[in-house]
Amino acid sequence: MRIEELGEFGLIELLRAGRLPRGEGVRLGAGDDAALLEGTDGTLLALTTDMLVEGIHFDLSFTDRASLGYKALAVNLSDIAAMGGGGSSWAVVSLGLPPGTEVGEVEELYRGMSEAAWEYGCSLVGGDTVRSPRGLVLNLAVVGKVREGDLLPRSGARPGDLLMVTGEVGASALGLAALLAGKGREDIFLQYVKRHLRPRPRLDISAGLRARGAAAAIDISDGVLRDLGHICEESGVGAELRYGDLPLPPGAERAAADLGADLAGLVLGGGEDYELLLAVSPERAGELQATGTAVAVGRFTEGESVTVLDSTGREMKVPSPGWEHFKEAG
Amino acid sequence: MRIEELGEFGLIELLRAGRLPRGEGVRLGAGDDAALLEGTDGTLLALTTDMLVEGIHFDLSFTDRASLGYKALAVNLSDIAAMGGGGSSWAVVSLGLPPGTEVGEVEELYRGMSEAAWEYGCSLVGGDTVRSPRGLVLNLAVVGKVREGDLLPRSGARPGDLLMVTGEVGASALGLAALLAGKGREDIFLQYVKRHLRPRPRLDISAGLRARGAAAAIDISDGVLRDLGHICEESGVGAELRYGDLPLPPGAERAAADLGADLAGLVLGGGEDYELLLAVSPERAGELQATGTAVAVGRFTEGESVTVLDSTGREMKVPSPGWEHFKEAG
Numbered sequence: 001m002r003i004e005e006l007g008e009f010g011l012i013e014l015l016r017a018g019r020l021p022r023g024e025g026v027r028l029g030a031g032d033d034a035a036l037l038e039g040t041d042g043t044l045l046a047l048t049t050d051m052l053v054e055g056i057h058f059d060l061s062f063t064d065r066a067s068l069g070y071k072a073l074a075v076n077l078s079d080i081a082a083m084g085g086g087g088s089s090w091a092v093v094s095l096g097l098p099p100g101t102e103v104g105e106v107e108e109l110y111r112g113m114s115e116a117a118w119e120y121g122c123s124l125v126g127g128d129t130v131r132s133p134r135g136l137v138l139n140l141a142v143v144g145k146v147r148e149g150d151l152l153p154r155s156g157a158r159p160g161d162l163l164m165v166t167g168e169v170g171a172s173a174l175g176l177a178a179l180l181a182g183k184g185r186e187d188i189f190l191q192y193v194k195r196h197l198r199p200r201p202r203l204d205i206s207a208g209l210r211a212r213g214a215a216a217a218i219d220i221s222d223g224v225l226r227d228l229g230h231i232c233e234e235s236g237v238g239a240e241l242r243y244g245d246l247p248l249p250p251g252a253e254r255a256a257a258d259l260g261a262d263l264a265g266l267v268l269g270g271g272e273d274y275e276l277l278l279a280v281s282p283e284r285a286g287e288l289q290a291t292g293t294a295v296a297v298g299r300f301t302e303g304e305s306v307t308v309l310d311s312t313g314r315e316m317k318v319p320s321p322g323w324e325h326f327k328e329a330g
Numbered sequence: 331m332r333i334e335e336l337g338e339f340g341l342i343e344l345l346r347a348g349r350l351p352r353g354e355g356v357r358l359g360a361g362d363d364a365a366l367l368e369g370t371d372g373t374l375l376a377l378t379t380d381m382l383v384e385g386i387h388f389d390l391s392f393t394d395r396a397s398l399g400y401k402a403l404a405v406n407l408s409d410i411a412a413m414g415g416g417g418s419s420w421a422v423v424s425l426g427l428p429p430g431t432e433v434g435e436v437e438e439l440y441r442g443m444s445e446a447a448w449e450y451g452c453s454l455v456g457g458d459t460v461r462s463p464r465g466l467v468l469n470l471a472v473v474g475k476v477r478e479g480d481l482l483p484r485s486g487a488r489p490g491d492l493l494m495v496t497g498e499v500g501a502s503a504l505g506l507a508a509l510l511a512g513k514g515r516e517d518i519f520l521q522y523v524k525r526h527l528r529p530r531p532r533l534d535i536s537a538g539l540r541a542r543g544a545a546a547a548i549d550i551s552d553g554v555l556r557d558l559g560h561i562c563e564e565s566g567v568g569a570e571l572r573y574g575d576l577p578l579p580p581g582a583e584r585a586a587a588d589l590g591a592d593l594a595g596l597v598l599g600g601g602e603d604y605e606l607l608l609a610v611s612p613e614r615a616g617e618l619q620a621t622g623t624a625v626a627v628g629r630f631t632e633g634e635s636v637t638v639l640d641s642t643g644r645e646m647k648v649p650s651p652g653w654e655h656f657k658e659a660g
Contacts, residue, residue, distance in 0.1 A: 001432065001433045001434075002430060002431065002432060002433070003427055003431045003432070003433055003436065004429070004430075006433050011433070011436065011459055015440060020440070020444065020447075020453075020454040020455075021444050021447035021448050021452065021453055021454050022453045022454070022455070023418050023451050023452070023453045024418050024453075025418050025420070025453070026420065026453045026455055028455075029453070029454075029455045029456060030454070030455060030456040030457070031456070032456075034456070035420065035422065035455035035456040037420055037455070037473065039370075040369075040370045040371065041370065045375075045473070047420060047422055047455060047456070047471075047473060048422065048456070049422040049423075049424050049456070049457055049458050049469070049471050050424070050458050051424035051425075051426055051458045051460050051467070051469060052460075053426050053460055053461065053462050053463070053467070054463075055463045056460060056461045056462065056463060057460070088353055088354050088355050090355070090356065090365065090367055090377060092365065092377055092378065092379040092471055093379075094379050094380070094381035094469050095381075096381055096383050096467065097333055099334070100332060100334075101332065101333045102331065102332060102333070103331045103332070103333055103336050103341070104331075106333065106341065110345060110350070114350065114351050117350075117351035118351050121353050122351065122353070123350075123351055123352045123353045123354075123355070123356050123359070124350040124351050124352070124359075124360075125350075125352070125356055125358075125359045125360060125365030125367070125377060126359060126360040126361070126362075126364070126365040126377070126378070126379070127360070127379055128379055128380050128381050128469075129341055130381050130382075130383055130386060130387070131383065131386045132383050132386065132467075133383070133384075133385045133386060133464075133465060134463070134464055134465075135463060135464075137381070137383070137426065137462075137467055139379070139381060139424050139458075139469035139471075141377075141379050141422055141469075141471030143367070143375070143377060143473060
């Protein structure tokens with residue numbers, strides 16, 4: 001069978017079923033946002049990695065190299081945030097550089113990475129720089145810290161928990177759609193393009209969420225629906241999402257109309273917003289909502305189905321789910 | 331300036347000079363075999379990463395995928411060994427898979443990686459699997475442990491220290507030369523080919539070397555001469571290498587002759603043997619030598635030049651140095 005038929009998530013399942021080598025010191029292996037290694041003094045180490053390939057994950061006609069470097073680190077840091085992590089982190093950078101790469105281009109990549117690193121307290125401690133026959137390849141691996149009492153696994157949701165989100169969704173997808181339509185420089189799209197090119201990992205709030213009632217988290221990378229699906233699978237629950245309660249960025253409807261795009265499709269399927277989806281115990285949700293830290297957008301249920309309700313409470317026809325690395329959009 | 335003109339090591343210097351972001355908890359950043367993070371209880375964490383790109387680092391007509399997976403993990407573990415590390419380790423795996431990849435091929439990669447992982451006590455705890463437009467890309471990142479008292483930085487060599495090596499050199503280069511000559515399946519080359527395809531990181535001895543008199547180490551990946559050069563640069567010393575004392579694999583002369591290859595060139599420049607080069611205080615070298623753990627092959631000197639002596643004590647003309655990722659062989 002070809003990898004395109006199985007898909008990325010099929011492959012992850014296969015590898016988990018194949019029982020990857022797992023020795024001492026592993027709290028959590030493959031299948032969450034980051035792996036967790038046993039630490040000392042109640043602190044776990046979170047380990048995560050992401051590969052970005054030119055022509056698949058980015059197009060250098062749509063992003064400057066500094067933003068690419070920034071984003072490459074930010075998405076890894078977002079995985080640490082999605083575990084409930086925070087504080088210092090450490091990264092190693094692998095670059096596969098195509099022939100003819102200018103030194104200045106590599107400096108630009110590092111300039112953006114360094115910007116994100118300073119911003120989020122990450123040290124760049126080394127890496128590997130090699131040739132690539134065609135196209136730029138970036139791989140970052142990050143070690144972060146998660147205090148035992150802050151841990152937010154994907155598997156922590158229970159029926160009755162509220163579904164909450166820490167910020168606006170859909171901005172990144174609108175930005176990408178604007179870039180693809182050649183409108184990335186138009187004023188009304190600039191805010192979305194920026195969110196697409198320089199996403200913000202939610203390390204500013206992640207480490208405190210469990211103490212405030214959250215029990216599970218995932219970062220929105222593949223798309224709201226797909227990422228919600230991951231929480232449901234790992235927790236063995238279903239969910240009901242109220243589309244009308246999702247916080248959208250200002251001007252989203254007009255921007256989508258201008259692009260001739262289906263706003264609900266972008267919001268539910270687009271991904272790359274890097275806000276956190278949370279499962280929160282209903283008694284505690286009020287506090288997160290009152291402080292503006294997160295907004296309730298649904299609830300977790302018995303069963304395993306994910307349904308989306310429109311503003312009248314009727315079930316919506318759901319657009320095709322978000323980004324998967326091997327399958328084409330359905 | 332293009333990256334080919336600057337070269338990999340020029341790039342590393344440039345990035346170090348550019349002062350990469352470095353916050354708390356970093357004992358050692360870019361420039362050694364692995365980065366070192368402050369741990370607790372006298373244990374440091376070593377963090378390392380390596381990217382392998384099809385067409386640059388491997389050719390699937392010369393290696394089976396299981397061996398490729400094995401080697402990809404082994405070379406990272408060798409970086410941990412070169413710091414004096416040992417014990418448990420943890421790895422994340424990024425795969426960039428070209429269109430048409432068969433699921434069985436990915437399973438083969440993981441089978442080899444798992445073999446190395448079980449053998450060396452490494453847990454495979456997650457990763458990222460993405461599409462690559464052309465050619466296979468593997469990136470591994472490994473976290474290992476180094477006890478404070480075992481630490482072997484590149485910078486630890488002093489004039490007067492003996493230069494020692496923990497095993498045979500040249501086998502991997504002979505194996506690669508045999509593969510390139512289409513002779514990889516001939517009986518006399520099999521031992522070398524195996525050493526090339528499935529190198530052994532020296533985690534079996536690495537953690538005890540400092541207690542036995544070693545003060546600096548590097549693993550032989552780029553080639554004896556080049557790796558010796560790295561120790562000299564970081565330590566601010568020179569070195570004198572006695573070519574005739576280097577332990578060669580059995581039958582090396584005949585094999586090189588059969589291939590029409592310059593044996594000294596392969597031995598000094600070939601690399602990928604993953605034995606350790608050590609700086610050892612002269613009073614302690616006898617013990618390492620007597621137990622067969624390492625063999626004295628020269629000494630460190632004042633100054634900064636690296637010279638190679640033949641068996642008569644005369645300076646040898648040195649073949650062009652080993653593998654560098656961006657520059658063509660001189």
